Amino acid sequence: MDTLTNIRTFLTVVRAGSFSAAARTLDTVPSVITKRVDQLEHQLKVSLFTRTTRKLDLTEVGERYYPRFMTIIREIDDAFQDVTSSRHRIEEKLRIKCPTTMAIQYYGHILTDFQRSYPGIRLELLLIDRSVNPVEESFDIAIGALPTSYANVEDIPLCPLPRIIVASPTYLQEKGMPKHPSDLIHHDCLTFLAAGNRWQFQGDKGPVSVDVTARVSVNDSHVLMHAVENHLGIAIVASHIAEPSLRQGLATEILSHYPVPDLWVKALVPRNRRGNAAVEAVISWLKNASQPAPPWEQIPLSKITRQAPS
Template sequence: MDTLTNLRTFLKVAESGGFSAAGRELGVATSVVTKRVDQLESSTQAQLFVRTTRTVTLTDAGQNWLNRVKLLLADADDVMSALTDSQEGLQGPLRVKMPTTLTILYLSDIVARFQKKHPKISLEIVLTDRPVNPAVEGFDVALGAFGTSYKDVTDFALCPLRRYLCASPEYLASAPELNHPKDLQNHTTLSFQPTGNNWAFEGKEGPVQVTVAPSINANEAHLLYTCALAGNGIAILPEYLAIPAFRDGTLVNVLKQYAPLDYAIKAQVPAARVLVRRITSFISFLQESFRPEPPWLRERSLSDEQLSDGDPSDR
């Protein structure tokens, strides 16, 4: 039994959603695909797929196995590609998790330039805004701005990420008084689901927290940005959305003396994979792309006084 071939077949069935589709992509008969999966199920003593006349779906065991198989096959590909990288350039698969809005606005250009530089690397980009442990979920790299760290995962810093409390002039014109974060409980709020409804600020007197009851709770920042622009309420937005809106006056930085806690954008890599050349090259490319500052700040026209009260370093 060729275990690696059978594992690749399992992965292809899971990705394509069927034995026939997997066979077409692999260039083999459906019966060959079935035989390979049967061999895996026999050797593992576990059913990997639920098969009906119309659908093929992963069992719980198959789902739990999926990400481990991806990492195992990636490691096998690394061993083989290491022999040819020096002569033919970097090659092999690279599976990356990226945040949705940031990728659409800025990171997609970085990905495009990296792909052009390394055309033999096969990129799989997954957009999601929740925290992801790359070692558990089968990613080579996970990008995000959450403070979460994981065992056996190495963090690579890219840049700080400031956040701002934002509202439109239209909303503020008829809104209740707002002098302190506690006043937000009397306002319509728009909340980013992954960070929760307990909003934390840093003021001159120290940290302040307030629990809001949002009218919109979304897991994607651009939706909150759009609702804030429409005058639907107050949102905490990352600087790559807030700063352009401050420049054109469509949003206002409110409660400047109480800054939402800053985050940091970082790339996380399973510790066992930090020396894989295509991964280290991608990390280096990301870091260079964020120097000397991230792309949304390079044409900055706002002064620090427009964004915050006092010296920005006090934040």
């Protein structure tokens, strides 16, 4: 039940003088007008109109509610107008850093939608896969998922980034199935450059660390997954990126009894930029787009057209 729509319909009926005239004003049919007024009366548990075949009058209660509803709707419309106007009043240029895959698949679209709503805020979006200190490199916001933190920079969590360790069935058939993280030193490992070669796991008796030797190191998650699909070795990748390959049988999750700790996608903002209207508008937008479900659950990767590297 949309109470505001029902209130607006009630006000239109009063001004138009009849249900049919209100229907013409709102470009709908009289039955819809009747239903909305009935819903409002049911919610208030009162009759707002005295209805006859020839005449429509407000009841005493309806006369009391009419000016109050007029005030409520006017204040709501004014509030929305203030928000819309404030969006157009903010004028500033922001430099934003985002990892390549996240930007191409998700946050690039999210920031494009933001700019449509805040046309006065100009965005300079740079795709960088390494960790960036936004103070030293003059960024207003740095989006990333690496655990690195910096002095005088606030970490604003956006959403968790679950990861798993995977290999292709063909690779496992040829090289064998690792039983423990320590077995990885005897395997071909594929690493994400910015994350380094020390892989962390959570075991029954606590954390387990393994320094792996990289057969291939890349700075793009899709290239990493493509290498897995082509039997080059074992990799740690984000669960949502691995999911299509797992579903198609091109990859298999391994060492599931030793889960890889989640990362967190976060926005790094210089402390002296907190409170800035443009920065806060972007942060609020990013949070709304990332919570309660992360972007890849709202837009599944399988629905995004991408071409595998050749």
